[in-house]
Amino acid sequence: MQHRSARPTQKDIALAAGVSQATVSIVLNRAETSAVPVPTRERILRLAGEIGYRPSHPARTLRNARTMTLACIVPDITNPFYPGLVRGLQATAAPAGYAVLIYDTDGTPEGERRALGWLQQGRADGAVGMFYHFRAADLTDVARGNLPLVLLGRQSVRRGGPPIDSVFIDNVAASAAMTRLLIRRGHRRIAMIVAGFGPSQVRAEGYGKVMREAGLAPQLIVDNAHSAEAGVRAMRTLLAQGGDRPTAVFGANDMIAIGAMQAAREAGLSIPGDVAIVGFDDIPTANLLGLTTVRQPELELGALAARTLIERLQPEGSRTASRSLELDFEIVERSSV
Amino acid sequence: MQHRSARPTQKDIALAAGVSQATVSIVLNRAETSAVPVPTRERILRLAGEIGYRPSHPARTLRNARTMTLACIVPDITNPFYPGLVRGLQATAAPAGYAVLIYDTDGTPEGERRALGWLQQGRADGAVGMFYHFRAADLTDVARGNLPLVLLGRQSVRRGGPPIDSVFIDNVAASAAMTRLLIRRGHRRIAMIVAGFGPSQVRAEGYGKVMREAGLAPQLIVDNAHSAEAGVRAMRTLLAQGGDRPTAVFGANDMIAIGAMQAAREAGLSIPGDVAIVGFDDIPTANLLGLTTVRQPELELGALAARTLIERLQPEGSRTASRSLELDFEIVERSSV
DNA sequence: CTGAAAGCGCTTACAG
DNA sequence: CTGAAAGCGCTTACAG
Numbered sequence: 158m159q160h161r162s163a164r165p166t167q168k169d170i171a172l173a174a175g176v177s178q179a180t181v182s183i184v185l186n187r188a189e190t191s192a193v194p195v196p197t198r199e200r201i202l203r204l205a206g207e208i209g210y211r212p213s214h215p216a217r218t219l220r221n222a223r224t225m226t227l228a229c230i231v232p233d234i235t236n237p238f239y240p241g242l243v244r245g246l247q248a249t250a251a252p253a254g255y256a257v258l259i260y261d262t263d264g265t266p267e268g269e270r271r272a273l274g275w276l277q278q279g280r281a282d283g284a285v286g287m288f289y290h291f292r293a294a295d296l297t298d299v300a301r302g303n304l305p306l307v308l309l310g311r312q313s314v315r316r317g318g319p320p321i322d323s324v325f326i327d328n329v330a331a332s333a334a335m336t337r338l339l340i341r342r343g344h345r346r347i348a349m350i351v352a353g354f355g356p357s358q359v360r361a362e363g364y365g366k367v368m369r370e371a372g373l374a375p376q377l378i379v380d381n382a383h384s385a386e387a388g389v390r391a392m393r394t395l396l397a398q399g400g401d402r403p404t405a406v407f408g409a410n411d412m413i414a415i416g417a418m419q420a421a422r423e424a425g426l427s428i429p430g431d432v433a434i435v436g437f438d439d440i441p442t443a444n445l446l447g448l449t450t451v452r453q454p455e456l457e458l459g460a461l462a463a464r465t466l467i468e469r470l471q472p473e474g475s476r477t478a479s480r481s482l483e484l485d486f487e488i489v490e491r492s493s494v
Numbered sequence: 495m496q497h498r499s500a501r502p503t504q505k506d507i508a509l510a511a512g513v514s515q516a517t518v519s520i521v522l523n524r525a526e527t528s529a530v531p532v533p534t535r536e537r538i539l540r541l542a543g544e545i546g547y548r549p550s551h552p553a554r555t556l557r558n559a560r561t562m563t564l565a566c567i568v569p570d571i572t573n574p575f576y577p578g579l580v581r582g583l584q585a586t587a588a589p590a591g592y593a594v595l596i597y598d599t600d601g602t603p604e605g606e607r608r609a610l611g612w613l614q615q616g617r618a619d620g621a622v623g624m625f626y627h628f629r630a631a632d633l634t635d636v637a638r639g640n641l642p643l644v645l646l647g648r649q650s651v652r653r654g655g656p657p658i659d660s661v662f663i664d665n666v667a668a669s670a671a672m673t674r675l676l677i678r679r680g681h682r683r684i685a686m687i688v689a690g691f692g693p694s695q696v697r698a699e700g701y702g703k704v705m706r707e708a709g710l711a712p713q714l715i716v717d718n719a720h721s722a723e724a725g726v727r728a729m730r731t732l733l734a735q736g737g738d739r740p741t742a743v744f745g746a747n748d749m750i751a752i753g754a755m756q757a758a759r760e761a762g763l764s765i766p767g768d769v770a771i772v773g774f775d776d777i778p779t780a781n782l783l784g785l786t787t788v789r790q791p792e793l794e795l796g797a798l799a800a801r802t803l804i805e806r807l808q809p810e811g812s813r814t815a816s817r818s819l820e821l822d823f824e825i826v827e828r829s830s831v
Numbered sequence: 832c833t834g835a836a837a838g839c840g841c842t843t844a845c846a847g
Numbered sequence: 848c849t850g851a852a853a854g855c856g857c858t859t860a861c862a863g
Contacts, residue, residue, distance in 0.1 A: 163640075164616070164639055164640075166855095166856060166857085167856070167857070168856080176833075176834085177833065177834045177835075178834095178856090178857085179833075179834065179835080179836090179858080179859085180832090180833060180834075182856095182857070182858060182859085183833090183858090183859090186858075192832065192833085193832070193833080194832070197832090197833090209635075211611075211614045211615050211616075211639075212615060212856085212857075213556075213615065213616050213855090213856050213857065214612075214615040214616045214617045215552060215555040215556045215561060215616055215855085215856080215857090216556055216839095216855070216856035216857040216858095217856080217857060217858085218552040218555070218556075218839095218857095219550075219552045219553055219555075219556045219838095219839050219840065219841085219855085219856080219857075220838085220839055220856075220857045220858050220859090221839085221857085221858075222839070224552060226595075226617075234577040234580050234581055234584075235574070235577045235578055235581055235778070237572070237574060237577075239577070240571040240572045240574075240576070240577050241572055243571050243596065243598070244571055244572055244598060247571075247596070247597075247598050251608070256595055256597070256612060256617060257595070257596055257597075258563075258593055258594070258595050258596075259580065259584070259594055259595075259596045260584075260593070260594075261580070261581060261584050271588070274548075275551075275593060277548045278548050278549060278550065278551040279501070279548070279550050279551045279552055280551045280563075280593060298546075302501055302548075303500075303501075385778070385782075415782060418782075419782065441572070441722070441779075442778075442779045442782065445722075445752060445755075445756065445779065445783060446782060446783070503839095503840060503841085504840070504841070505840080513849075513850085514849065514850045514851075515840090515841085515850095516842080516843085516849075516850065516851080516852090517848090517849060517850075519840095519841070519842060519843085520842090520843090520849090523842075529848065529849085530848070530849080531848070534848090534849090549840085549841075550839090550840050550841065552839085552840080552841090553839070553840035553841040553842095553855095554840080554841060554842085555841095555855095556839085556840080556841075556854095556855050556856065556857085557840075557841045557842050557843090557854085557855055558841085558842075558855085559855070
């Protein structure tokens, strides 16, 4: 009962059909009916069905040097931005025959290193990933192993080395636009809550630029995570400033912004009456909470990343130079401003 | 530049070190220093480092008949309940050397069939999954292929066949408890919004039982998804009932409940003043929206599923009978009641 | 038209 | 102490 009924192989079919294993392989894989006489062909197909034959994925992988698997490397799968990305990725990958391997790096250098180690073992044919702690240069090793990489977020142009593509929205422009919106609404004391790494960096850049251009003093609160908890902590710090506290707070992502909203409400403040709060990403919750934010088209980003990766995996795919693919963002105004 | 620098293999190291490939394998894999003389050993290890050797995962998989991969099959990764589960799964799987493959079935029979097909190709050593359309009996084929399965949700006891484990909370008891809470708060007209499949079924059972015991008439609104959109649609239907409309609405999961909240607010109703709303799962957003709900410990469920699977994959693991592992739920009261 | 053979990169008995 | 060989399950030239 607990017995391992070994999975049937082509050899088993060949034995039953009285042909060679190679013939079985040909019948099962090649469309051209020409080679094998129809009766033999049909006998083989019938037996394969009866016996419950399934091709061995590991064997095919070794033989064909293709895993038919794409890896997706994310810092935190529980941040709702990423499941949307994964879904877009998978929706494009699955019809093309690719499975999706997920690595949650937890946003740590060790996690990212571990993910790269696995990639280098040939677990996937390509990867799309968001790295906080590695730059394109660090990733060249991986890409050199003939493993196409699509990075989320813009990358500096590299010369030489294997192509590394990227898909992204213009984070600097988006956070600049959001900052301008706040200024237009009359805000002068605008703080931004960021983490010291990852997407926070470019987003802080757009914010800082616009603030200085407007003659306003940027106020960055740096926490160590892109989470709601980080937002709560930072917001409490801001509120402790008393009378000088900002009238508007920009979270580097929606999770941070939502945490900030929570902390503001706990402190008895109304949004946007006492303080305006905005975020970045447009995760589903943002809509429910009325959070004004920057919409990133995560499904499209995932789908585009998958398409780019799959193109690279075509025979001629490695010929073209690195591509930087930019999608449009959108400022979504809701009730939190 | 675009050249494929083929990945180095044990053969390359052997060539450089002047030993056989088998010796390289032994040095790289076996702890016992005994067999190979220290200088040879060190030379091999040094060369392996210099040459940038990484074991080929596909080759190991074929040879060892183990993929070191666990599959996770979910109906909708964008439902925030599942990323938490995935995270718990991965946090336990990764240290044990297992990668996690994600399949989003979209809750459709085709999606589930495709996932099972992939499993049968030997892409993973085991799987934890939530199936809407297949029952344990349908899954026996997969399990018979010596692929351990951990189902999310209680399964009817099966006799014979390979063991299929399950991890779950008592959904019937949980929805019964939630329904009792609403009754205790004085509600009499309590409706439940469900999908016609998946976890909705057992949850509707607990609700119906308690309602009838209390002499109240159950009112089930059946939609075809466990999404916020489904909640919006169903809530609009309920509100169209006018004066007889329910004073409390129970969503079969939090997404549905959140949709219902949205529709209620759009209709100008206050929560819980005009209508109480409760959900099921306790996704992160529930906390932010003040939704009273049933807490499922998703991280623990994921971790427990991973541990159960990994135990099954041990040499003696297939000996024990099927296990049904129940975790405790918790009613989390917030402001929506 | 079909079979025998090589080989993908490993691990593991088995010889010497 | 180390090498030669077999084999995991496939695919693909290459012979006949």
